[in-house]
Amino acid sequence: MAKAKSKFSENLIKLKCGVCGKINYFTRKNKKLVERKISLQKYCSRCRKRTEHKEVKK
Numbered sequence: 001m002a003k004a005k006s007k008f009s010e011n012l013i014k015l016k017c018g019v020c021g022k023i024n025y026f027t028r029k030n031k032k033l034v035e036r037k038i039s040l041q042k043y044c045s046r047c048r049k050r051t052e053h054k055e056v057k058k
């Protein structure tokens with residue numbers, strides 16, 4: 001695990017595969033711009049297909 005102490009980590013969210021639960025992506029959310037839950041179609045390496053990824057709070 002890399003050290004990730006920065007101001008950016010405050011808004012860091014994970015994107016979890018809605019099918020298998022694997023966390024595949026990390027992103028930062030601007031709370032001022034994005035208030036609703038993020039849900040994206042992303043490729044999951046475990047499912048080997050594009051699935052719905054939802055945000056996970058740390």
Ligand SMILES: [Zn+2]
Nearest residue numbers: 017020044047
């Ligand atoms: Zn998956």
